[in-house]
Amino acid sequence: MLQEESDLALIIAQIVQKLKGSNLYAQLERQAWASLQRPEIKLESLKEDIKEFFKISGWEKKLQNAVYSELSVFPLPSHPAAPPEHLKEPLVYMRKAQGSWEKRILKSLNSMCTELSIPLARKRPVGEQKELLNKWNEMGTDEPDLSLFRPVYAPKDFLEVLINLRNPNYENGDSHSFRTHLGLIQVPLKVKDIPELKEFFVELGLTAGQLGVDDSTQVPPELFENEHVRIGQKVLSEQDSAAAQQYIRQGSPTALRAELWALILNISSQPEDILYYEQLKTNVIQHDLLVDSLIYKDVKLTASNDDYYFVFEDYLYQVLLCFSRDTSVLGHFAYSSASPPKSYIRGKLGLEEYAVFYPPNGVIPFHGFSMYVAPLCFLYHEPSKLYQIFREMYVRFFFRLHSISSHPSGIVSLCLLFETLLQTYLPQLFYHLREIGAQPLRISFKWMVRAFSGYLATDQLLLLWDRILGYNSLEILAVLAAAVFAFRAVNLMEVTSLAAAEAVLADLSTLKVMPLLQIFLFATVT
Amino acid sequence: MSRVSVPCHVKGTVALQVGDVRTSQGRPGVLVIDVTFPSVAPFEHTSTHTPAKWVTCLRDYCLMPDPHSEEGAQEYVSLFKHQMLCDMGKVLELRLILRQPSPLWLSFTVEELQIYQQGPKSPSMTFPKWLSHPVPCEQPAPLLEGLPDPSRVSSEVQQMWALTEMIRASHTSTRIGRFDVDGCYDLNLLSYT
Numbered sequence: 002m003l004q005e006e007s008d009l010a011l012i013i014a015q016i017v018q019k020l021k022g023s024n025l026y027a028q029l030e031r032q033a034w035a036s037l038q039r040p041e042i043k044l045e046s047l048k049e050d051i052k053e054f055f056k057i058s059g060w061e062k063k064l065q066n067a068v069y070s071e072l073s074v075f076p077l078p079s080h081p082a083a084p085p086e087h088l089k090e091p092l093v094y095m096r097k098a099q100g101s102w103e104k105r106i107l108k109s110l111n112s113m114c115t116e117l118s119i120p121l122a123r124k125r126p127v128g129e130q131k132e133l134l135n136k137w138n139e140m141g142t143d144e145p146d147l148s149l150f151r152p153v154y155a156p157k158d159f160l161e162v163l164i165n166l167r168n169p170n171y172e173n174g175d176s177h178s179f180r181t182h183l184g185l186i187q188v189p190l191k192v193k194d195i196p197e198l199k200e201f202f203v204e205l206g207l208t209a210g211q212l213g214v215d216d217s218t219q220v221p222p223e224l225f226e227n228e229h230v231r232i233g234q235k236v237l238s239e240q241d242s243a244a245a246q247q248y249i250r251q252g253s254p255t256a257l258r259a260e261l262w263a264l265i266l267n268i269s270s271q272p273e274d275i276l277y278y279e280q281l282k283t284n285v286i287q288h289d290l291l292v293d294s295l296i297y298k299d300v301k302l303t304a305s306n307d308d309y310y311f312v313f314e315d316y317l318y319q320v321l322l323c324f325s326r327d328t329s330v331l332g333h334f335a336y337s338s339a340s341p342p343k344s345y346i347r348g349k350l351g352l353e354e355y356a357v358f359y360p361p362n363g364v365i366p367f368h369g370f371s372m373y374v375a376p377l378c379f380l381y382h383e384p385s386k387l388y389q390i391f392r393e394m395y396v397r398f399f400f401r402l403h404s405i406s407s408h409p410s411g412i413v414s415l416c417l418l419f420e421t422l423l424q425t426y427l428p429q430l431f432y433h434l435r436e437i438g439a440q441p442l443r444i445s446f447k448w449m450v451r452a453f454s455g456y457l458a459t460d461q462l463l464l465l466w467d468r469i470l471g472y473n474s475l476e477i478l479a480v481l482a483a484a485v486f487a488f489r490a491v492n493l494m495e496v497t498s499l500a501a502a503e504a505v506l507a508d509l510s511t512l513k514v515m516p517l518l519q520i521f522l523f524a525t526v527t
Numbered sequence: 528m529s530r531v532s533v534p535c536h537v538k539g540t541v542a543l544q545v546g547d548v549r550t551s552q553g554r555p556g557v558l559v560i561d562v563t564f565p566s567v568a569p570f571e572h573t574s575t576h577t578p579a580k581w582v583t584c585l586r587d588y589c590l591m592p593d594p595h596s597e598e599g600a601q602e603y604v605s606l607f608k609h610q611m612l613c614d615m616g617k618v619l620e621l622r623l624i625l626r627q628p629s630p631l632w633l634s635f636t637v638e639e640l641q642i643y644q645q646g647p648k649s650p651s652m653t654f655p656k657w658l659s660h661p662v663p664c665e666q667p668a669p670l671l672e673g674l675p676d677p678s679r680v681s682s683e684v685q686q687m688w689a690l691t692e693m694i695r696a697s698h699t700s701t702r703i704g705r706f707d708v709d710g711c712y713d714l715n716l717l718s719y720t
Contacts, residue, residue: 079603080602080603080604080605082603082639082641083603087601087603091600091601091602092597092600092601093601103719104719107717107719108719110717111716111717114715114716115716120713120714120715121714121715121716121717122712122713122714123713124711124712124713168597169633170632170633170634171631171632171633172630172631172632172633188597189595189596189597189631190596190597190598191592191593191596191597191598277704280704284706288707288712326706328704328705328706329704342717342719343717343718343719344714344715344716344717344718345714345715345718346708346711346712346713346714347713347714347715350718354708355708357706357707357708357712357714358706359714359717361706407597
């Protein structure tokens, strides 16, 4: 049909436009020029011969991976009449809510600045620059006075905003009727039910092998594990992103995980990438930002206190401080409902030539932000690679966990999915918890916002994040949250207060995620 | 193929409801929007005086997959000629009948309605006259020694022109990476409207 052809042409044009500025484009051009020397390239059939050469030498695969990456990350071209803000977020009231939330954050940060008389940003004096460069690898030993700093917001503040989210065109009666939702989220977003989830997560079914279930000590490795590892090695040698994404749905062997994630996220450490990271490091040395103190405080409060992650404290600074200076992150605001905060050079208020984004990457960290990076430290030890992986994970997934949008993987949809699953399949538990004033979302929200980092044991967390990458969706976080409640349902039915319910669900470190997910999705009688 | 916007006048929406609108508790689930075309001239008049009658050109076109949820609730939609069940050549008036069976919404409608018709074929890119039409000679002029063949030069210049146009049109969207203004990044406060 004519419309589909022109849609396809538009998508192709968009991807070509994006890839034209990339390193890959320059490399392909160089390779094409160099290949002219080869005897098999003939002038009469130049185009076909070069294409054949690309196929054999593996460059076509690299291009395929880049195209697949673009398709996974960027939304499809929208209607020509739709303005850019529609691409960020189609629903007007959600855009407005995100705008108000951002304004609150900016006001909070501004008042912190004025109270503490600390500038948002300043150039470091040369002596201070030298000092920082010297202790770059051990910034954790620094003990700056952070007592006056407070995190800009915590997940529970964000939850209150989401609870008050309303569509003005929706029947929001005060009295309870069939129209009001029984949970905390009151916006009618479309979420999947269990039959749809079973179809979506079909590879997690009971008849398929899983790492996290079928690799336990009681199961002989010949049944599943050995073959799965062999296939994983083959996928890596083929260097095919799409195949890797499909493969990892059944979990990744520990030895292959770092390479598989890099392949799926289309990260290859080129010299240019290492140089780029070094440039960011230079930016950190030269300019001191207020957000740096927020990052320090967050790391000290969360990751440093965690038994699994405190050893990586120095890595966390090296990644997060550079992340704040990375302007390439600004690109994700095209498809995020959020917008980067703006500021003006001192003394040039209102002059557009002196308008800048603050921080340079437009992302203001909140309490717990460093926990997005911490688990990755187990996989990557080289700072620039660790940095690239984290940045890609953020612009693909994590940004959706702290912005208000109607996207199926956005935190609002995840909350509604969690509440709907619990209500539908554990109605007695849901009703009981509601009656005692312990709305389940109040407990599970912090798990989902952090993608369970810091709550699960690290090997279990990595198995969970395998599936986030495999399905290119965060919905599994909501399903796991419901599955945890289902698992502890008996204890939860006995409690009589929110505090007691929190206590039952305080420690998730002994949980095995894959059996929980399988039981909830495929073995619960509906 | 270009398209030409057709000026249209969208009348106010009329809700279809059984009983008295004021006293009735429920909300209307059907809306009718009439669209008239003030300048009917672009459309052909029928030569014979057949009375105008209503013809269904689109039936049960779903805009929201689930009437109770937000999916597709605020979307831009295009409808095309090839989706229509009848010939759209002689349209005098258009009537949109909207149905929203869910009682959860306070109101529903379509906004920013725009109608287009196929315009004249856009002229292809024209080269400046002297490039594409070298001066015709009465008889082929003898080639002067040492000078290149004029028709070959003309075609090569045309190709180069096209190449420069292409290069000028294709620009990358990569950022340079600087976040400061001339090395300065001294900021006081964040600004918001």
